[in-house]
Amino acid sequence: MGAFIGHEISHEFDDQGKSFDAEGTMMNWWMPEDQRKFDAAALTVVRQYDAYTVLDSVHVNGRLTLGENIADIAGVAAAYDAMRLALKQHGPPESIDGLLPDQRFFLAWASVWRSKMQDDALLNMVKTNTHSPPQFRVVGPLSNMKEFFAAFNVKPGDPMRRPDSLIAKIW
Numbered sequence: 001m002g003a004f005i006g007h008e009i010s011h012e013f014d015d016q017g018k019s020f021d022a023e024g025t026m027m028n029w030w031m032p033e034d035q036r037k038f039d040a041a042a043l044t045v046v047r048q049y050d051a052y053t054v055l056d057s058v059h060v061n062g063r064l065t066l067g068e069n070i071a072d073i074a075g076v077a078a079a080y081d082a083m084r085l086a087l088k089q090h091g092p093p094e095s096i097d098g099l100l101p102d103q104r105f106f107l108a109w110a111s112v113w114r115s116k117m118q119d120d121a122l123l124n125m126v127k128t129n130t131h132s133p134p135q136f137r138v139v140g141p142l143s144n145m146k147e148f149f150a151a152f153n154v155k156p157g158d159p160m161r162r163p164d165s166l167i168a169k170i171w
């Protein structure tokens with residue numbers, strides 16, 4: 001739930017939210033330097049999602065889905081930080097079903113996106129929807145988090161382990 005809240009908050013100051021000021025007036029309120037840094041980081045996200053494919057060879061459109069992908073990456077990261085702060089304050093809970101809090105955090109996010117779609121619906125989604133297909137709403141954010149690698153001992157060379165230099169961090 002925290003990741004969804006973080007996702008929505010991120011939209012307030014992403015590639016679309018930057019176009020409206022605090023009063024809701026259409027106006028770009030970003031400094032040129034911030035814009036330049038955002039564009040560079042966003043390009044990493046575009047390339048990551050462009051590389052994802054469904055139905056063997058149909059690529060996700062990294063530009064079309066950029067704002068939503070950034071919101072997913074930011075939302076999961078913010079929720080994770082919030083969880084760590086809460087655990088620091090209240091102490092770590094016991095493992096449940098043999099899973100540590102960090103593992104349960106990432107599994108919870110993955111569970112939310114379990115889905116099954118007809119090929120036509122999936123194709124339509126990739127061509128028209130600003131949200132990435134469900135599986136990439138999991139793989140995308142988590143493959144940008146070193147905390148995820150640590151939680152499940154994801155090693156260099158494993159499918160979800162990005163090299164450090166290709167990790168996207170927007171906020």
Ligand SMILES: [Zn+2]
Nearest residue numbers: 007011068071
């Ligand atoms: Zn969104």
